[in-house]
Amino acid sequence: MRVRVERGYYCFGTILGYRYAKAKDGGKMLVPHEAIAPVMKEALEGFAAGRFQTTSEVARFINGFPETRRRGRYGLSRQMAKNALLNPIYAGYMNVPKWGISMHPGKHEPLISLKTWRKIQDRLAGNAHAPARQDLNHDFPLRGFIACACCGNNLTAAWSKGRNTHYPYYTCQNRHCEMKGKSVRREKIEGEFETLLKSITPAPRVFAMVKSMFIQRWGQMTTLSRQTADEARAEIPALEAKTGKLVERIMEATNPAVISAYEKQIAALDRRRLFLEDTAKNASPVQGKFDDLYRTACTVLANPHKLWASGRYELQRIVLRMLFTERIAYCRNEGYRTAPISEPLRLLTSYCTAPKGMVGPAGLEPATKPL
Ligand SMILES: [Zn+2]
Known part of the structure; x- marks a missing residue:
């Protein structure tokens, strides 16, 4: 089995969206299942693009197709949907944790691009962290939605101590980024964001x-x-x-x-x-x-700008989620890059x-x- 894996053939049971067929060398290999692969592709890409916000929504979508339900006797659970989202097999790579193998290129046809798969992982990680940090974010509604245009990491936000008072800042904390520690005042980055909102009304x-x-x-x-x-x-x-x-x-x-x-x-x-x-x-x-x-x-x-200007954190987050499919890149000198709108x-x-x-x-x- 190890040799099969090293040669790029997955051989560990069923993968929803694939079936096994004969490979050229006589063994078996994964090929996209004619009926189910398109459903899985839509589910995975839908989660990456924000059409589905949670793993439950992905499971419900997949279970909505009779072809997929006949295979899984009880339908897909939320956890199974999450496992599918985590699995790089759909992007053409294999993980076998027990052998310390990760992201090993497979010979099978991928359903999604590696870029889409990475986007899915970002979204899964982001969703997982959101609840624990929610309270801290209220002063900085854009935190988690703004990426550093230089390195792609999230900008972090904090109150910085001045001589007499504290000032709110957004900044890139990536050690390897040339913009590290070069902060942007909150008024500036949020003011420019309001201008952006007005321009897409x-x-x-x-x-x-x-x-x-x-x-x-x-x-x-x-x-x-x-x-x-x-x-x-x-x-x-x-x-x-x-x-x-x-x-x-x-x-x-x-x-x-x-x-x-x-x-x-x-x-x-x-x-x-x-x-x-x-x-x-x-x-x-x-x-x-x-x-x-x-x-x-x-x-x-x-009128996204009007909701945003209300200053209410929950409304501001709704505006962000409904309008943008992913994080917006911000450059300290040039402002916002083209925003990925929904x-x-x-x-x-x-x-x-x-x-x-x-x-x-x-x-x-x-x-x-x-x-
Ligand atoms: Zn950076």
Whole structure:
């Protein structure tokens, strides 16, 4: 097995999104599973881009496809989704911790780029640290969202002691960075951020046009989750019938080994039933939620600067999460680099800047031009 791994062939059980096929040298190798690989690719890339914010959302997305559920008998748990996100196999690399092998290049076809995989690891690490540090961050809403343009590390923020009072600063603490310790005043970096927010505020008239697209997408999601719920609900009676039959057999059986085998089957059926009930309940669309969600999204998208200027930490973090897909690079001398803006916002700004009826990439062009 070690030789197989060194030659670039993974050989440790199943990987969701792949199946085993014959390799040229006679052994077996991973190849993308025709039906499941595209789902995994979308899940992984979706998490990297911020479309899915948590590992639960990734699990729910994957479980929403019947092809993936037939393989995993109880569907994917949150932990299994997290393990998949951590696994470099999807980027074409192998980790075998027990042999001290990490990031060994594999011969199989990757589903995502290494860059995307790294982005996933950053997001997983960032999410894990966020709760513990939350209280400390309130003075510095941009902390964790701003990267040093020079080295790519997060800028840290702190109060620095002056002669008479304390001053708030953001600074790069990377030892190997030439910008290390060169601090930026909080007023400057946050002031420039407000200017950036103003520059990406879409024109109000664009919202009416985009609303129909939101409604359409919502409809698709609703249909999908209703199907998932219906399928789950339909399977439950058969499971209950099976359980009933097994109970009858236990009553008639005398051999302890046989009884124990039946009990195991009942336990397995029970776990499956719980999973299905959970799916049926949680996949059901919440009626009437659309208006609420749509209004919230539009409030943020229509006037991010106003929410930001409220100075309320929670609102500021919502603005950051909804508008940007990843950290924004900041250069001490030149200010913010091009910001990675999120899909809804890109859609809105494209509508503003693209020729009539066309949607094109708009980047960070000021979005105030009327159509
Ligand atoms: Zn730096």
